Amino acid sequence: MSISILSTKTIKDAVRAAIGHEATFTIVSSGTSPCPNCSVSGWYDSYNDKSLYPWCGICSGDYWLDGESQITVSGAHVRWITMDTPGYGPAGQTYEGDCYVTISIDDLTTTQVNNVKEIEVDSRKVQPFKTIYRGIPSRDRIRFMCREFEKV
Numbered sequence: 218m219s220i221s222i223l224s225t226k227t228i229k230d231a232v233r234a235a236i237g238h239e240a241t242f243t244i245v246s247s248g249t250s251p252c253p254n255c256s257v258s259g260w261y262d263s264y265n266d267k268s269l270y271p272w273c274g275i276c277s278g279d280y281w282l283d284g285e286s287q288i289t290v291s292g293a294h295v296r297w298i299t300m301d302t303p304g305y306g307p308a309g310q311t312y313e314g315d316c317y318v319t320i321s322i323d324d325l326t327t328t329q330v331n332n333v334k335e336i337e338v339d340s341r342k343v344q345p346f347k348t349i350y351r352g353i354p355s356r357d358r359i360r361f362m363c364r365e366f367e368k369v
């Protein structure tokens with residue numbers, strides 16, 4: 218890598234950090250999405266809050282499945298740490314680099330923070346593996362340590 222490319226990248230990074238990024242958080246909430254099979258067939262048992270069809274191959278009679286919702290946060294601070302050597306994650310996926318995404322503590326609720334499945338930043342999808350509360354004197358920011366996986 219030549220020096221000119223490196224310095225251009227450093228300037229770009231500094232500008233990005235100053236204006237902030239948009240980060241879209243995919244959050245899993247358990248039992249919020251109706252089973253498509255049972256809802257289409259009208260098998261919702263409102264008295265027991267279950268499916269009338271306990272042999273359903275999708276929900277096994279629970280009716281409610283885990284749902285996903287997306288929350289976009291602007292002004293996220295994103296820092297990429299590119300790995301020199303690609304490693305291997307779960308299911309043989311190759312990770313491209315690590316990434317820190319830092320947002321304000323007001324952007325997400327504690328429940329949402331604990332249920333983040335993936336984050337999309339800079340048109341790349343990353344999976345958080347650690348959450349750190351930061352800030353002095355009050356802990357006013359959350360940093361997600363993430364890993365980018367390339368879909369195999």
Ligand SMILES: [Zn+2]
Pocket residue numbers: 252253254255256268273274275276277278279280
């Ligand atoms: Zn079902």
